[in-house]
Amino acid sequence: MKKLYIIGIGPGGEEDFTLGMIRALETSEVIVGYKPYLNYIKNYTSGKEIYTTGMKSEIERCKMALASAESGKTTAMVSTGDAGLYGMAGPLLELAADKDIDIEIIPGISANFAAASRVGAPIMHDMVTISLSDLMTPLDLIQKRIRLAAQGDFVICFYNPRSKGRPDYLKAAMGVLKEEGYEDSRPVAMVKHARRVGEEKILTTIGDLDDSFCDMNTMVIVGNKETYVKNGVMITPRGYKL
Template identity: 50%
Template sequence: MAKLYVVGIGPGGKEHMTQKALETIKRSDVIVGYTFYIELINDFLEGKKVISTGMKGELERCKAAIEEVKNGFDTCIISTGDPGLYGMAGPILEMADGIEVEVIPGVSAAFCGASELGAPIMHDFCTISLSDLLTPWELIEKRLDLAAEADFVIALYNPKSMGRQTQIERAVEIIKRHKKGSTPVGLIKNAGREGNEKRVYTLDTIDFDFIDMMTVVVIGNSKTYINNDKIITPRGYSI
């Protein structure tokens, strides 16, 4: 019986893909994904049927993947990072009826970016997407406020797009209600893949012009500090 695999390919660089993700892609008959994600794994697609769609085609891709499995083909639908974090695992499991599904985890951009910055998420942290396509902006603001008040390290996904230029500035404004302006901030563009670039700032000095849709913003907690351009959030050990 054919099976549907929901695979996390990591942040995009092949060196950050898990062995299981690679093996699953190689043995699948059909690969389904967002056009940009498909390009990231192009080396592994020879001889396979490839189905890709552009932005906002998530449900279309899910339906196509499910249909391929029902037609008897082992099918892999891919997400960057981990498929259970803003990825395809949720909608696939909600839509799949009568077919076998396996979720293959992947390295998220937050973890990959954190490793490039140092150790900024050594303690409790949360991820918040600034995209309001599926979540009301009022709810996003509430989550930002409460996460900052609780002193979480915060990783911001989807901080800016062509249609959302000022939300990141508003997010920082909200966070600064509870965090000092000296709180370290790490910006990682294209974490773990070609075009990678990182910068270290504070909430007071952050360069908003550097940020785009491919950037993850990591904001420290009250104990986070910068040491030789590395951001460190202490776990609490006596060192």
């Protein structure tokens, strides 16, 4: 049976690798991924065929993985976080729709969970994830989703909050939240490189937020109306009677 694993490796730190991920990599003959992601799993790639591409070549990598699996080689495509959240699971499944390949998705710890674990329990209640990258989604649609999430009083996890090409998108997102009634005192967590080397974190508020801290490796979590910070941790109550 032709086999393709789509693997979420988590944040990248080995302590967050799953047994399912490790076993899938051990079984695979070929591993495909973005080069920095492959560096995270270098202890599990010895003796494997490795295929990689640079940034913005996701579809090319998907086609490489499918061609390898179709040739009869057990193949793994790796993504950071969870492959089903802004990862490679979606495009791979779409491209493989008419192919006779056994595809298995191995879940991983997503960036929002990794970041939340470093600052407390900010996503204990209903939350949404919104990417501020407009490479795949029009900016006006992103802003509409921010507005609707604010109206629903969701905890909001912002992926890809700031880059050299998008230096003001996070600031603009905070402006949308303020238009929807978010007060300056609303708690915000910013975690860079969550659960891996170089981790940095800041607990702040919308009013004091310094977006220069953020880059594409930063998760920004904005609390709902009930979220608070106490003793250095950010907590969103779910409603338990304590």
